[in-house]
Amino acid sequence: MLSHTSFPNILLFLIINLSNHARQLTRVMLVQVALPVPLYRVFDYSVSTDASALPTPVLPEIGSRVEVSFGRQTLIGIVIAHINEADSSVPINKLKPINQCLDDAPILDELMLTLASWLARYYHYPLGDVLSVMLPTLIRQGKPLDLLITHWRILANVNDDDFHANANKQKQQFNMLKLHGKHGASEEVLLLEGMQRSFLTTLEDKGLIERYIQPKTAPKPVSLAKMPLDLNNEQKIAVDAILEAHSAGRYSGFLLNGITGSGKTEVYLQAMQAVLEAGQQVLILVPEIGLTPQTRARFASRFAAQIVLLHSGMSNTYRMQGWQDCRTGHAQIIIGTRSAVLYPFANLGLIIVDEAHDASYKQQDTLRYHAADVALYRGLQYRIPVVLGTATPTLEHLKLVHDGKLIECQLRTRAGSAKLATMQLIDARLQPTHQQPQDDGARYDTGLTDKLIGAIRQTLEAGDQVLIFLNRRGYAPVLLCEACGWQADCPRCDAHLTVHYSNQAHYHSYLKCHHCDWQAYIPAVCPDCGSQNLDAKGMGTTRLSENLHAIFANPQTSKNLYPIIQIDRDTTRRKDSWEKIYQQINQGKPAILVGTQMVAKGHHFPNVTLVCLPNADRGFLSADFRSPEHTAQLMIQVAGRAGRGDKVGHVLIQTLQPDNPLLLKLVKDGYLPFAQELLQERKMMGLPPYSHAALIRCEGKTLAATTQALKDAISLLPAAHNLAVLGPIDAPMSKKNSRYHSQLLLLAKDRNQLHHVLNQWWQPVLALPNVKYLKLTLDIDPVGW
Numbered sequence: 001m002l003s004h005t006s007f008p009n010i011l012l013f014l015i016i017n018l019s020n021h022a023r024q025l026t027r028v029m030l031v032q033v034a035l036p037v038p039l040y041r042v043f044d045y046s047v048s049t050d051a052s053a054l055p056t057p058v059l060p061e062i063g064s065r066v067e068v069s070f071g072r073q074t075l076i077g078i079v080i081a082h083i084n085e086a087d088s089s090v091p092i093n094k095l096k097p098i099n100q101c102l103d104d105a106p107i108l109d110e111l112m113l114t115l116a117s118w119l120a121r122y123y124h125y126p127l128g129d130v131l132s133v134m135l136p137t138l139i140r141q142g143k144p145l146d147l148l149i150t151h152w153r154i155l156a157n158v159n160d161d162d163f164h165a166n167a168n169k170q171k172q173q174f175n176m177l178k179l180h181g182k183h184g185a186s187e188e189v190l191l192l193e194g195m196q197r198s199f200l201t202t203l204e205d206k207g208l209i210e211r212y213i214q215p216k217t218a219p220k221p222v223s224l225a226k227m228p229l230d231l232n233n234e235q236k237i238a239v240d241a242i243l244e245a246h247s248a249g250r251y252s253g254f255l256l257n258g259i260t261g262s263g264k265t266e267v268y269l270q271a272m273q274a275v276l277e278a279g280q281q282v283l284i285l286v287p288e289i290g291l292t293p294q295t296r297a298r299f300a301s302r303f304a305a306q307i308v309l310l311h312s313g314m315s316n317t318y319r320m321q322g323w324q325d326c327r328t329g330h331a332q333i334i335i336g337t338r339s340a341v342l343y344p345f346a347n348l349g350l351i352i353v354d355e356a357h358d359a360s361y362k363q364q365d366t367l368r369y370h371a372a373d374v375a376l377y378r379g380l381q382y383r384i385p386v387v388l389g390t391a392t393p394t395l396e397h398l399k400l401v402h403d404g405k406l407i408e409c410q411l412r413t414r415a416g417s418a419k420l421a422t423m424q425l426i427d428a429r430l431q432p433t434h435q436q437p438q439d440d441g442a443r444y445d446t447g448l449t450d451k452l453i454g455a456i457r458q459t460l461e462a463g464d465q466v467l468i469f470l471n472r473r474g475y476a477p478v479l480l481c482e483a484c485g486w487q488a489d490c491p492r493c494d495a496h497l498t499v500h501y502s503n504q505a506h507y508h509s510y511l512k513c514h515h516c517d518w519q520a521y522i523p524a525v526c527p528d529c530g531s532q533n534l535d536a537k538g539m540g541t542t543r544l545s546e547n548l549h550a551i552f553a554n555p556q557t558s559k560n561l562y563p564i565i566q567i568d569r570d571t572t573r574r575k576d577s578w579e580k581i582y583q584q585i586n587q588g589k590p591a592i593l594v595g596t597q598m599v600a601k602g603h604h605f606p607n608v609t610l611v612c613l614p615n616a617d618r619g620f621l622s623a624d625f626r627s628p629e630h631t632a633q634l635m636i637q638v639a640g641r642a643g644r645g646d647k648v649g650h651v652l653i654q655t656l657q658p659d660n661p662l663l664l665k666l667v668k669d670g671y672l673p674f675a676q677e678l679l680q681e682r683k684m685m686g687l688p689p690y691s692h693a694a695l696i697r698c699e700g701k702t703l704a705a706t707t708q709a710l711k712d713a714i715s716l717l718p719a720a721h722n723l724a725v726l727g728p729i730d731a732p733m734s735k736k737n738s739r740y741h742s743q744l745l746l747l748a749k750d751r752n753q754l755h756h757v758l759n760q761w762w763q764p765v766l767a768l769p770n771v772k773y774l775k776l777t778l779d780i781d782p783v784g785w
């Protein structure tokens with residue numbers, strides 16, 4: 001029996017329960033979504049406001065993709081938080097529902113989301129845009145993760161008798177699939193072969209074929225394909241230090257500072273071995289150009305493992321597959337350029353950044369991250385060692401060693417029997433360059449001194465190879481009218497047009513801007529004064545190769561005595577051209593290699609015993625304070641290609657400034673003492689790495705507008721900001737592609753101080769009224785300007 005007092009209690013119970021039930025039906029669940037829009041905020045969406053929605057809406061998990069309406073667009077974003085109604089700044093009835101959730105499970109784990117928000121904070125870049133830089137295109141577009149591993153196969157006991165007489169096309173497509181046997185083929189392959197997706201689904205609907213996901217079997221444990229070398233003492237110290245950190249499960253940043261040819265790769269390989277044997281993944285970053293077929297071979301010849309290569313030239317599908325393989329742990333060794341550092345990893349145990357000084361690790365647009373810095377951050381995240389390997393460490397990395405933030409391991413001698421090449425200067429002021437006679441008796445300047453030519457000849461006659469480094473492709477950097485001084489300039493840039501000229505094929509002759517790709521015919525007469533006296537001034541790799549042909553041709557037959565192999569972006573553009581060049585060089589026969597900075601990086605040409613730098617030292621005269629550092633790195637890297645085999649190597653530097661103190665220091669004392677001296681200079685001047693820099697670039701239709709915008713920006717700086725403000729000034733090449741550029745440099749003694757100011761200042765700057773007609777970008781820790 002109910003007492004009179006219990007009645008209201010029951011009522012209350014019922015009311016509460018009913019209203020709970022009703023709320024459950026109409027409960028509004030909120031998610032915060034990062035969207036690829038240039039706004040420094042995230043957006044709230046509801047999951048469903050429709051109580052009758054069936055099946056009951058599931059709250060999309062943090063780290064999964066959702067499709068939403070944004071203004072009039074439909075965008076794909078990442079859920080970064082679940083929030084309560086009360087936490088949203090938007091009234092509940094104004095919130096839009098998400099259109100759909102694209103993933104059942106998160107595609108980004110907590111570490112990846114933490115990485116994204118660190119990148120957004122450190123580089124002052126919107127979170128949604130950071131995430132779109134991190135994700136491969138197809139994932140950004142919302143494609144299902146398993147899209148590319150969809151396979152199709154014919155169903156057992158179906159055959160082509162099952163087709164209707166007039167279903168010819170279906171039958172033909174069915175037979176195409178049948179050719180692939182019982183496992184069928186991936187959809188990507190079938191579409192490439194000419195099958196149509198609509199037919200696949202029709203055949204599927206008819207119960208003739210089926211789609212399936214080919215299961216990725218867990219990769220086999222890594223095994224050794226070749227025995228490791230016996231390490232020398234310094235190599236062993238380095239491997240032990242790296243592995244000690246690895247087995248302690250501790251983050252440690254290492255600077256593997258080893259001269260060229262000292263066997264850094266062997267250190268990587270032996271450290272990798274232990275990590276791979278422990279069942280973990282290894283990420284190896286290589287510079288943009290360093291990713292040749294040889295890169296993979298170096299690792300594949302040592303380990304039987306699942307190796308994944310990642311670089312920007314790969315198809316979207318392949319990149320997405322690679323991304324998935326990293327995330328699931330299917331990939332055991334991952335070799336990639338810059339962006340691979342932003343990939344997700346199931347079980348990462350070691351990161352190696354090869355040639356860590358290389359400028360291509362810095363992304364120069366959108367999110368301007370530095371892959372070596374991000375690698376260190378990720379090492380910290382995963383509590384694993386990170387190895388920065390180089391023969392020419394950046395001043396930033398040397399300072400980190402000095403501050404105790406990187407552990408330095410030095411390799412001071414060449415591995416095996418090779419000796420470090422000797423370096424010698426040739427004073428081109430005392431020795432005029434060689435004048436080559438022409439058929440008509442006139443002579444032309446070859447740009448090479450007789451001493452240099454003599455050394456090249458001697459090397460070739462001894463059966464060795466010569467490498468000549470010239471960091472300028474094309475025929476000549478300037479076309480000049482001898483009569484009036486007119487020069488062929490790019491109409492769109494502050495730059496001369498490069499002469500591309502070939503005396504073999506006339507259609508290969510044209511003028512081209514190396515900054516915006518503008519092209520023009522070579523004029524027959526000067527457009528200003530009509531003179532026919534047009535002359536190509538200076539020397540690019542093509543001209544140098546032609547001069548070498550002339551110098552080293554057999555005088556009787558004019559045939560080449562030695563092959564001259566030109567290696568630059570023009571000659572290696574075709575896909576397999578590097579491979580062919582490699583094969584030719586590795587035959588080991590005497591030859592002259594003429595190359596731009598493409599040859600500086602990590603190549604191992606055992607028969608090159610002479611390296612010549614006819615004018616590499618010009619960079620010591622540049623106005624950019626980083627130029628001496630970059631010039632020296634390049635020179636040492638190129639010089640490092642000499643004498644890597646059994647024979648001793650020589651390096652000859654032909655210069656017009658043989659008493660330049662920087663050049664002398666580098667040649668006499670080597671890179672590290674040179675770098676220490678530069679560090680002292682930077683310290684005295686308060687320049688990075690003794691200060692922290694942010695570079696603001698402004699691009700617009702006129703210099704007046706870009707300069708004014710930066711002046712307006714300065715006026716917004718908080719009072720007592722304590723930063724050094726340099727500018728606004730015109731950017732080094734202020735007109736590029738018909739757009740004008742100004743810049744402003746902020747320097748702070750302390751990193752936190754810089755970020756503190758940027759946190760308050762940068763977004764108001766972007767909101768300045770004039771900025772909408774301009775492009776304003778912020779570059780943290782810029783590497784050049």
Ligand SMILES: Nc1ncnc2c1ncn2[C@@H]1O[C@H](COP(=O)(O)OP(=O)(O)OP(=O)(O)O)[C@@H](O)[C@H]1O
Binds near residue numbers: 235262417
């Ligand atoms: N411990 C060793 N014993 C004998 N040979 C070795 C040893 N370590 C490395 N080598 C050999 O020395 C050569 C140069 O090594 P490697 O290419 O790794 O140098 P590196 O330091 O990466 O040079 P770079 O910076 O110029 O690319 C290779 O042929 C390698 O096989």
Ligand SMILES: [Zn+2]
Binds near residue numbers: 492493495514
């Ligand atoms: Zn141009």
